[in-house]
Amino acid sequence: xxxxxxxxxxxxxxxxxxxxxxxxxxxxxxxxxxxxxxxxxxxxxxxxxxxxxxxxxxxxxxxxxxxxxxxxxxxxxxxxxxxxxxxxxxxxxxxxxxxxxxxxxxxxxxxxxxxxxxxxxxxxxxxxxxxxxxxxxxxxxxxxxxxxxxxxxxxxxxxxxxxxxxxxxxxxxxxxxxxxxxxxxxxxxxxxxxxxxxxxxxxxxxxxxxxxxxx
Amino acid sequence: xxxxxxxxxxxxxxxxxxxxxxxxxxxxxxxxxxxxxxxxxxxxxxxxxxxxxxxxxxxxxxxxxxxxxxxxxxxxxxxxxxxxxxxxxxxxxxxxxxxxxxxxxxxxxxxxxxxxxxx
Numbered sequence: 001x002x003x004x005x006x007x008x009x010x011x012x013x014x015x016x017x018x019x020x021x022x023x024x025x026x027x028x029x030x031x032x033x034x035x036x037x038x039x040x041x042x043x044x045x046x047x048x049x050x051x052x053x054x055x056x057x058x059x060x061x062x063x064x065x066x067x068x069x070x071x072x073x074x075x076x077x078x079x080x081x082x083x084x085x086x087x088x089x090x091x092x093x094x095x096x097x098x099x100x101x102x103x104x105x106x107x108x109x110x111x112x113x114x115x116x117x118x119x120x121x122x123x124x125x126x127x128x129x130x131x132x133x134x135x136x137x138x139x140x141x142x143x144x145x146x147x148x149x150x151x152x153x154x155x156x157x158x159x160x161x162x163x164x165x166x167x168x169x170x171x172x173x174x175x176x177x178x179x180x181x182x183x184x185x186x187x188x189x190x191x192x193x194x195x196x197x198x199x200x201x202x203x204x205x206x207x208x209x210x211x212x213x214x215x
Numbered sequence: 216x217x218x219x220x221x222x223x224x225x226x227x228x229x230x231x232x233x234x235x236x237x238x239x240x241x242x243x244x245x246x247x248x249x250x251x252x253x254x255x256x257x258x259x260x261x262x263x264x265x266x267x268x269x270x271x272x273x274x275x276x277x278x279x280x281x282x283x284x285x286x287x288x289x290x291x292x293x294x295x296x297x298x299x300x301x302x303x304x305x306x307x308x309x310x311x312x313x314x315x316x317x318x319x320x321x322x323x324x325x326x327x328x329x330x331x332x333x334x
Binding site: 055058060066071073076078081084103104106182185189 | 237238239241244245246248249251252253282283284285287288290291309313315316317318319322323326
């Protein structure tokens with residue numbers, strides 16, 4: 001018995017440790033040359049069926065970028081400004097030539113975001129909430145990609161104990177509760193925070209980062 | 216045995232996590248962005264101005280700065296209510312705290328100026 005516990009302990013520790021690491025180092029050379037001070041986040045393109053996804057994402061991206069030391073343009077001000085200038089949808093905003101964004105807004109870099117998955121899906125015994133977005137940071141002078149990543153988070157609920165009946169009731173309760181509560185802002189905030197602060201392929205510190213921060 | 220195991224796991228997991236305190240006082244800023252697009256009735260400009268002004272006081276009490284974009288967002292809310300004077304004060308404040316905002320603030324003020332002329 002003790003032997004089994006010991007073996008599983010070692011295995012689990014190995015899994016946990018490997019979860020922290022990724023294999024190949026990220027190439028930061030272009031980011032290190034460009035050294036952007038300010039980041040403009042455009043309203044994301046959206047492949048999911050959740051129509052609110054782009055703006056929910058926008059409400060979860062300023063904090064991790066600003067805490068990383070960058071000036072982040074006010075996302076709602078930018079959205080309003082672009083709409084008032086004849087660009088009513090994210091698709092149109094994303095097709096503006098990057099040099100023009102530099103001229104009118106003065107951004108050093110633009111974060112282009114593409115949402116792949118978003119929202120809650122229900123199975124018989126559980127419900128899953130997911131957010132998945134690819135993002136790339138592009139230099140507004142050269143048009144080169146400085147950094148890119150995928151932010152992903154998933155939350156499963158409803159598989160509590162109590163046998164089949166318990167599980168069914170659990171799933172039902174979770175579904176009823178999920179109708180009232182939108183889990184995607186919390187998930188997206190945590191996904192963005194982890195992607196931006198990842199030890200191996202996160203974003204490097206910006207000019208406002210406090211001294212003593214990791215990167 | 217079990218206890219050591221749990222403690223070890225927690226230590227290992229927390230090694231991956233990022234738990235440093237924020238450098239800015241965030242208050243309601245991001246939650247208001249969520250609400251203005253998802254539940255606009257809960258975040259009309261007047262309500263936002265009220266909550267953001269309270270945040271400014273709380274930030275001051277805590278000795279932390281408000282984040283980039285905060286004052287510009289407040290300026291947008293004043294502009295939406297037609298209060299051009301307060302809106303410009305807020306935009307100027309954004310520029311003073313973060314010089315990176317200068318081109319955006321100029322573009323916004325140009326636009327406000329043109330709209331005022333058109334009236």
